[in-house]
Amino acid sequence: MDRNQLQRQVALKRSFLFEQCYLDPQQFVQLEELQDDANPNFVEEIVTLFYKDSARLFQKIEQALYSRPIDFAKLDDYMHQFKGSTSSIGAIKVKNECSQFKEFCLAANADGCVRALERVKQEHQTLRIHLENYFQLRRQAGLVQRV
Amino acid sequence: MHLSNGMGSMSTASSSGAWKSGDVVTDQFPAGLRVLVVDDDPTCLMILERMLRTCLYEVTKCNRAEIALSLLRENKNGFDIVISDVHMPDMDGFKLLEHVGLEMDLPVIMMSADDGKSVVMKGVTHGACDYLIKPVRIEALKNIWQHVVRKKKNEWKDVEQSGSVEEGDRQQKPSEDADYSSSANEGTWKNSKRRKDEEEETDERDDSSTLKKPRVVWSVELHQQFVGAVNQLGIDKAVPKKILELMNVPGLTRENVASHLQKYRLYLRRLSGVSQHQNNLSNSFMSPQEASFGAMQSLSGLDLQTLAVTGQLPVQSLATLQAAGLGRSTTKSGVPMPLVDQRNLFSFENPKQHHLSSSKPMNLLHGIPTTMEAKQLANLHQSAQSLGAVNMQVNAHGVQNSSLLMPVAQSQPRGQILNETSGNHVPRLSSSMGHPIMSNGMSSGVSGRNGMVDSGRGGGYNPMQQNSSILNYPLNSSSQLPCNSFTLGSTPVMSSLTSKGAFPEDVNSDVKISSGFMPSYDMFNELQQHKSNDWDLQNVGLTFDPSQHTNSMHNSLDPSVLVHQGFSSSQRGGQSRSPTTVGKALFSMGEGSHLGNVQNTGQHLNGFVVDNTVRIKAEAVPDATSQTSFFHEQYGQDDLMSALLKQQDGLGPAENEFDFDGYSLDNIPV
Numbered sequence: 027m028d029r030n031q032l033q034r035q036v037a038l039k040r041s042f043l044f045e046q047c048y049l050d051p052q053q054f055v056q057l058e059e060l061q062d063d064a065n066p067n068f069v070e071e072i073v074t075l076f077y078k079d080s081a082r083l084f085q086k087i088e089q090a091l092y093s094r095p096i097d098f099a100k101l102d103d104y105m106h107q108f109k110g111s112t113s114s115i116g117a118i119k120v121k122n123e124c125s126q127f128k129e130f131c132l133a134a135n136a137d138g139c140v141r142a143l144e145r146v147k148q149e150h151q152t153l154r155i156h157l158e159n160y161f162q163l164r165r166q167a168g169l170v171q172r173v
Numbered sequence: 174m175h176l177s178n179g180m181g182s183m184s185t186a187s188s189s190g191a192w193k194s195g196d197v198v199t200d201q202f203p204a205g206l207r208v209l210v211v212d213d214d215p216t217c218l219m220i221l222e223r224m225l226r227t228c229l230y231e232v233t234k235c236n237r238a239e240i241a242l243s244l245l246r247e248n249k250n251g252f253d254i255v256i257s258d259v260h261m262p263d264m265d266g267f268k269l270l271e272h273v274g275l276e277m278d279l280p281v282i283m284m285s286a287d288d289g290k291s292v293v294m295k296g297v298t299h300g301a302c303d304y305l306i307k308p309v310r311i312e313a314l315k316n317i318w319q320h321v322v323r324k325k326k327n328e329w330k331d332v333e334q335s336g337s338v339e340e341g342d343r344q345q346k347p348s349e350d351a352d353y354s355s356s357a358n359e360g361t362w363k364n365s366k367r368r369k370d371e372e373e374e375t376d377e378r379d380d381s382s383t384l385k386k387p388r389v390v391w392s393v394e395l396h397q398q399f400v401g402a403v404n405q406l407g408i409d410k411a412v413p414k415k416i417l418e419l420m421n422v423p424g425l426t427r428e429n430v431a432s433h434l435q436k437y438r439l440y441l442r443r444l445s446g447v448s449q450h451q452n453n454l455s456n457s458f459m460s461p462q463e464a465s466f467g468a469m470q471s472l473s474g475l476d477l478q479t480l481a482v483t484g485q486l487p488v489q490s491l492a493t494l495q496a497a498g499l500g501r502s503t504t505k506s507g508v509p510m511p512l513v514d515q516r517n518l519f520s521f522e523n524p525k526q527h528h529l530s531s532s533k534p535m536n537l538l539h540g541i542p543t544t545m546e547a548k549q550l551a552n553l554h555q556s557a558q559s560l561g562a563v564n565m566q567v568n569a570h571g572v573q574n575s576s577l578l579m580p581v582a583q584s585q586p587r588g589q590i591l592n593e594t595s596g597n598h599v600p601r602l603s604s605s606m607g608h609p610i611m612s613n614g615m616s617s618g619v620s621g622r623n624g625m626v627d628s629g630r631g632g633g634y635n636p637m638q639q640n641s642s643i644l645n646y647p648l649n650s651s652s653q654l655p656c657n658s659f660t661l662g663s664t665p666v667m668s669s670l671t672s673k674g675a676f677p678e679d680v681n682s683d684v685k686i687s688s689g690f691m692p693s694y695d696m697f698n699e700l701q702q703h704k705s706n707d708w709d710l711q712n713v714g715l716t717f718d719p720s721q722h723t724n725s726m727h728n729s730l731d732p733s734v735l736v737h738q739g740f741s742s743s744q745r746g747g748q749s750r751s752p753t754t755v756g757k758a759l760f761s762m763g764e765g766s767h768l769g770n771v772q773n774t775g776q777h778l779n780g781f782v783v784d785n786t787v788r789i790k791a792e793a794v795p796d797a798t799s800q801t802s803f804f805h806e807q808y809g810q811d812d813l814m815s816a817l818l819k820q821q822d823g824l825g826p827a828e829n830e831f832d833f834d835g836y837s838l839d840n841i842p843v
Binding site for chain 1: 217220224
C-alpha cells in the first residue's frame with residue numbers, strides 16, 4: 027500500500043472509532059493535539075499507560091469483588107478511579123459500562139457487579155484491539171512517509 | 174526564567190529577579206509557572222503533565238500526596254501552584270489542600286471526575302482556588318496562572334496596608350521576593366525567627382524589614398492572643414478593629430487581623446461540619462491503643478490543666494475530666510489518622526503533651542455520656558458555625574479537640590476558646606515546624622509567604638512536618654534526580670513510609686520497602702545537632718491515611734519513636750551513604766523502567782510484562798534496606814515506654830526552643 031492509501035486507512039479507522047462511540051472525539055482530539063514533533067506518539071503512549079494501569083485496577087476490583095463480605099464502597103471507589111482513567115482517554119463505551127458497575131455497587135448488587143465487570147472488561151478489550159490496530163496503521167503510514 | 178524543577182529552586186537566586194516589586198507579572202509570564210500536579214492515576218497524570226507543558230508551564234508530577242507534600246516542604250518557594258486530584262489512596266485531596274494552604278499558602282486547584290455539588294462545595298470550604306472536572310481540558314489549564322497572580326496580589330496588598338511596615342520594607346520586599354529568597358535571606362529569616370521566640374512581634378517586624386517578609390507570622394502566642402480577643406468579644410462581635418485593640422500588639426495591623434480572622438472562621442466552620450464524622454472516626458480508632466500509653470495518659474491531666482487554664486475551665490470540671498480520663502486510661506485510646514493533626518493542635522502547647530492530649534480526648538469521649546456529648550457537639554456546632562470558616566488543616570483534630578473540650582467546657586465560650594486555640598495553633602505549628610526541619614538540611618528557604626509560618630521553632634513538633642521531613646531527606650540526598658522519576662520509582666518506596674516507626678510487626682514489612690528512605694538517615698544525623706531532632710523524628714511513621722488505625726498508633730508512639738530514631742540514626746551515621754545510593758538507584762530504576770515501559774508497550778500495547786518488570790525492580794531494593802528493618806525492630810512496647818519517659822526528660826531543653834513553655838507549663842495552676 028502506498029502512503030496515501032495507508033493514511034486513508036488511518037483516517038477511516040479514526041472515524042470508525044468516533045462514529046461507533048468507542049472514543050469520544052473531543053477528548054481524543056485533545057490528546058492528539060498534545061502531540062508534536064517532540065512527542066509524536068503521545069496518544070499511543072497514553073493508551074499504553076492506560077492499559078497497563080487498567081490491569082492493576084482490575085486486579086483490585088476483582089479482589090474486592092470476590093472477597094467476603096463485599097465492601098461495595100471500596101468497589102465503587104476503585105471503579106471510580108478506573109472510570110476517571112477511561113474518561114481521560116475518551117473511552118466512551120468502557121466508561122458507560124463503568125457507570126453501570128457503579129450503579130450496581132450503589133445497590134449493593136453483587137451479581138450485578140460481576141456481570142457489569144464482565145462487560146467493562148469486554149469493552150475494554152475490544153477497544154484495545156481497535157486501538158492497537160489504529161496505532162499500527164498510523165505507524166505504518168508514518169513509516170512509509172519517512173521512507 | 175524559573176528553574177526546571179522545584180528542588181533546585183532555592184539554590185538559585187535568579188528566579189527572584191523575575192518578580193518585581195508590586196509587579197507579579199513578568200514578560201514571560203505565565204510561561205514558566207511552576208506547577209505541581211498530584212494524581213494517583215498515571216494516565217491522567219501524564220496527560221496533565223503534557224497539557225501543562227504545552228501551556229509552557231514547568232511541571233512536576235507526583236502520584237502520591239505524601240511525595241507532593243514533601244516536595245513542597247522541601248522547596249517552599251519552588252512551586253507557584255498545586256493541582257491535585259480529590260480521590261487519592263494515600264491521602265484525601267482535601268487534606269493535602271489544607272496542608273498546602275496552611276504550610277505553604279500556595280493556590281491549590283482540585284480536580285475530580287466527580288462533579289457533585291457537595292464535592293465542589295467541599296473544595297470551596299477547604300480553600301481550593303478552583304475546581305476542575307475531569308477529564309480536564311487544556312483550556313482550563315491555560316488560565317490557572319490567574320490564581321497565582323490573584324494570590325500574590327492579595328498578599329502584597331496586605332503588606333502595603335500593614336501600617337507598621339516601613340517604607341524601605343515595601344520597596345524591598347514584594348511578596349514574591351520572599352518566595353524566592355536566596356539562601357542568604359533564608360538564613361537571616363531563620364535567625365530572626367529564633368530571636369522572635371523571645372521577643373515581641375515588633376522585633377520580628379524589624380527583622381522582617383531586612384528579610385523582605387511582608388506577611389505577619391502568626392506565632393503561637395500571637396494566635397493565642399488573637400483567639401483570646403475573639404472569645405472575649407464574642408465570635409459574632411469580633412471585628413478586626415476591636416480584636417486588634419484587645420490584642421494590643423504593636424506592629425500588628427487591622428488587615429493582618431482581618432485576614433487571620435477570615436481563615437479562622439473558615440476553619441471553625443469546617444470543624445462544625447465534620448464534628449459528627451470525626452466523632453465516629455474517633456470511636457473507630459479507639460481500639461488499638463497500647464498499655465504503654467498509660468504513662469502518656471497520666472500526663473493528660475496536664476493537658477487538661479493546660480486547656481483549663483487556657484480556656485479558663487472551672488477546676489472542678491477539670492478534676493472530673495481527669496478522673497474520667499485516667500479512669501479510662503486502660504481503654505484503648507486510638508488515635509485516628511486525623512489525630513496526627515490533632516497532635517499538631519496541641520503541640521504548640523506542649524509537644525509531649527500533645528500526644529497525650531490527642532489520646533486523651535478519646536478517653537474522655539468514652540467516659541462521657543452520649544447525651545452530653547451530643548449537646549456539647551451541638552453547642553460547638555452552633556458556635557463554630559457562627560465563627561465562620563477558616564482554611565485550617567485537620568478537621569479531625571479540630572473535632573477531637575472539640576470533643577475533648579465540650580465535656581470540659583461548661584460554658585460555650587470556654588469550649589470555643591479551647592477549640593479555637595487548639596485548632597488554630599495546629600496550623601501554626603505545622604508551618605513553623607516545617608522550617609526548622611528544612612533549615613536543618615534542606616536548601617529550601619523558609620517561605621516568607623506563609624503567614625502561618627510564624628515561629629520557626631527549633632524542632633517544631635509537627636507530625637506532618639516530621640513525616641515530610643523524612644520524605645524530604647531522600648529527596649535531598651538524591652536531589653539530582655528529576656522529580657518525575659519519583660512517581661514510578663518512589664511509589665513502592667513511599668508507601669512504606671506510612672508505617673515507619675510503628676510497631677515492629679507493622680514496620681518490618683513496610684520497612685523493607687523503605688529503602689528509598691535510607692538517605693533520610695543522613696538528615697537524622699544532621700538533625701541531631703539540633704534539639705529539634707527529637708521532634709523531627711518524632712513523627713516518623715505518621716501517615717496521611719485516616720483509614721488505618723495502625724498508623725494512628727504510630728502517631729501516638731511518636732515520642733518513643735522519636736527517641737529510638739534519634740538513637741538509631743546516630744548509630745547509622747556511617748550507613749547513610751549506601752542508603753543514598755540505594756535510594757538513587759531505586760529512583761533511577763523506577764525512571765528507567767518507566768521509560769522502558771512506554772517504549773516497549775508502544776509496540777505491543779501490552780503493559781503486563783513491563784509492569785512485572787517494574788515490580789521486580791522495586792522489590793529488589795528492599796534487600797538493601799535490611800538495616801532499616803533492623804532499626805525498626807528495636808521498637809517494642811517497653812522500649813517505647815522507656816523512650817517516652819526519657820523523652821519527657823529531654824523535653825525541657827527542647828521546649829525552650831519552641832517557646833511553648835510560655836503557654837503550656839507556666840500556665841498550669843499549682
